[in-house]
Amino acid sequence: MRNKLIAGNWKMHGSLVGNPALLQSVAAGAATLATVSLAVLVPFPYLAQTRSHLEGSSCAWGAQDVSDQPGGAFTGEVSAAMLQDFGCRYAVVGHSERRARHGEQDGLVAAKALAAVEGGLTPIVCVGETLEEREAGNTLPVVFRQLDAVLDTLGVRRMARTVLAYEPVWAIGTGRSATPAQAQEVHAALRQRVSAADWVVGSGLQILYGGSVKPANALELMGLPDIDGALVGGASLAADDFLDIGRAAARA
Numbered sequence: 001m002r003n004k005l006i007a008g009n010w011k012m013h014g015s016l017v018g019n020p021a022l023l024q025s026v027a028a029g030a031a032t033l034a035t036v037s038l039a040v041l042v043p044f045p046y047l048a049q050t051r052s053h054l055e056g057s058s059c060a061w062g063a064q065d066v067s068d069q070p071g072g073a074f075t076g077e078v079s080a081a082m083l084q085d086f087g088c089r090y091a092v093v094g095h096s097e098r099r100a101r102h103g104e105q106d107g108l109v110a111a112k113a114l115a116a117v118e119g120g121l122t123p124i125v126c127v128g129e130t131l132e133e134r135e136a137g138n139t140l141p142v143v144f145r146q147l148d149a150v151l152d153t154l155g156v157r158r159m160a161r162t163v164l165a166y167e168p169v170w171a172i173g174t175g176r177s178a179t180p181a182q183a184q185e186v187h188a189a190l191r192q193r194v195s196a197a198d199w200v201v202g203s204g205l206q207i208l209y210g211g212s213v214k215p216a217n218a219l220e221l222m223g224l225p226d227i228d229g230a231l232v233g234g235a236s237l238a239a240d241d242f243l244d245i246g247r248a249a250a251r252a
């Protein structure tokens with residue numbers, strides 16, 4: 001039985017003044033959710049503040065990106081070791097917003113996932129197709145290509161130290177979620193692909209769904225056999241919504 005994880009991707013939202021109320025509510029809510037893990041993925045400048053509010057709670061935290069490099073002349077980048085300094089458990093890699101806006105290719109995403117694992121973090125590796133790719137019938141080839149880059153670079157054993165997130169690009173921030181059937185089909189296919197390399201790793205791999213998850217659709221999505229939680233964007237900025245998604249995952 002895989003545990004469920006509900007991870008909130010704050011994206012470029014938050015403020016030093018506004019964050020404490022959200023973090024304290026999430027920490028209090030996490031204490032009531034014994035069977036579901038919660039995490040928040042905050043902008044780099046808020047990691048220290050996040051740690052000060054969540055340390056000792058059952059809500060983990062992490063960053064939204066990590067460098068593939070351990071250190072050196074890489075202006076603007078943040079290493080896995082630096083994230084460890086702030087108590088991070090997770091780092092998102094390959095979010096579609098970074099793939100699209102920063103031209104991050106599969107090879108770099110895989111290198112970031114490897115740097116995270118080797119630095120003691122759990123990468124949340126995002127894969128997902130655009131609407132154009134889905135309509136052309138290319139959903140599985142696209143997500144397999146993205147997954148294979150990570151599998152090849154990490155090797156299947158290290159894959160066990162990752163979390164995978166299926167995030168159809170057309171469902172992110174649009175209010176339009178994948179249908180349960182669409183999501184389950186891709187999740188099952190991703191799991192099968194990892195299982196073909198190592199059945200134990202594939203069957204134990206946590207695969208989150210992301211794309212307009214909200215309290216109204218969480219129960220149905222979280223009840224699907226190959227969905228092990230959610231990567232939540234917009235709805236993670238309101239504690240009640242985020243915790244309701246956690247409660248739905250606990251009931252599913």
Ligand code: PEP
Nearest residue numbers: 172173210211212233234
């Ligand atoms: C995300 O940013 O990863 C995401 C899934 O966003 P939203 O929930 O807002 O669609």
